[in-house]
Amino acid sequence: MPCLLHLPVPLAFSGQDKLIHAAAYAGMSYLFWHSWPGSRMLYRTAGAVLFCSLYGISDEWHQSFVAGRDASVFDWLADTAGAILLVSLLYKRGAKAT
Numbered sequence: 001m002p003c004l005l006h007l008p009v010p011l012a013f014s015g016q017d018k019l020i021h022a023a024a025y026a027g028m029s030y031l032f033w034h035s036w037p038g039s040r041m042l043y044r045t046a047g048a049v050l051f052c053s054l055y056g057i058s059d060e061w062h063q064s065f066v067a068g069r070d071a072s073v074f075d076w077l078a079d080t081a082g083a084i085l086l087v088s089l090l091y092k093r094g095a096k097a098t
Helices: 016-034 041-063 073-097
Strands: none
Touching: 016 041, 016 073, 041 073
């Protein structure tokens, strides 16, 4: 069966790839956050951001070895920003609940 996804995907607007990176890593940080129930909110917040940021670095490093892909510091920054944004919202929501 032929592969239906071909990279790079055409972009609808400038910066779309950064938005996709931020959204994907926001989702990852949400999953990390909820994988540590009962732990202190500060640890969950810092852990989620640190995990996502390090994973983003490793992903960009890996892409530097893949033909047709490139590593970008700006992609990593978008990854980290997405994680920070979501866990900040979760942290504020949790702080108001307690």
